[in-house]
Amino acid sequence: MADLENTLHMTTEKGLVTIELLPKLAPLHVARIKELAREKFYDGVVFHRVLEGFMAQGGDPTGTGMGGSKKPDLKAEFSKEPHVRGICSMARSSNPNSANSQFFICFGDARFLDNQYTVWGKVTSGMEIVDGFKRGEPVKNPDKIVTMRVAADVAA
Numbered sequence: 424m425a426d427l428e429n430t431l432h433m434t435t436e437k438g439l440v441t442i443e444l445l446p447k448l449a450p451l452h453v454a455r456i457k458e459l460a461r462e463k464f465y466d467g468v469v470f471h472r473v474l475e476g477f478m479a480q481g482g483d484p485t486g487t488g489m490g491g492s493k494k495p496d497l498k499a500e501f502s503k504e505p506h507v508r509g510i511c512s513m514a515r516s517s518n519p520n521s522a523n524s525q526f527f528i529c530f531g532d533a534r535f536l537d538n539q540y541t542v543w544g545k546v547t548s549g550m551e552i553v554d555g556f557k558r559g560e561p562v563k564n565p566d567k568i569v570t571m572r573v574a575a576d577v578a579a
Contacts, residue, residue: 429453430574431460431544435566437556440549441574442511445542449500452513452522452543457573459524464492465571473558473565477533480514481568482525487561491523497541504542506533511544528553 429444446453459465470481471488483490499519506512510529513522522541530553546553556566 425547425574427575428573430547431456431571432574432577433465433549433571434569435552435556436569437566438549438552440552441547442544443547444544445504448502448504449513449541449543451497452500452541455494455497455524456526456543458494459492460571460573461576463570464524465568467567467569469562469565469567470556471562471565472527472560473556473562474560475558476531478527478529479553479556479566480525480527482514484524486565488525491525494523496520497522500541500543501538502542503538506536506540506542508532509546509550510542511546512536513541513543515540530554 429446431442433440444453468481468484469486470479471486472480506529508529508531511526514525514527515522
């Protein structure tokens with residue numbers, strides 16, 4: 424049985440993506456993602472950078488890749504968890520302690536990112552939805568998050 428407090432429902436225009444949160448790996452990042460989801464921060468936010476065979480990046484309210492939340496940046500929580508298909512990890516600048524609200528979902532093996540980006544979750548269903556996102560950098564007419572909710576908040 425899924426831990427609803429550590430499950431995200433990311434509804435996109437193409438369908439539902441379910442993400443298992445990994446608080447043992449990255450407690451601060453998981454707390455931030457849940458906090459932003461509960462504030463409806465991600466609702467309407469696009470996947471602005473989607474690279475074939477690599478990843479889909481979103482979480483920037485400006486849609487440019489340069490924005491974030493008004494909350495302070497997070498200290499890195501790097502782990503040995505490999506960046507493979509379905510892994511959700513935080514985007515950041517060249518400063519390892521600059522993750523804020525942007526994240527990416529890996530399409531495939533991206534092990535060169537291991538121990539350099541904070542893994543906070545993994546897609547448990549709906550990866551075919553992510554696979555269908557329009558590609559580009561920037562993406563023309565990008566796919567967007569309709570809603571992103573902590574499953575415990577929407578459970579019947």
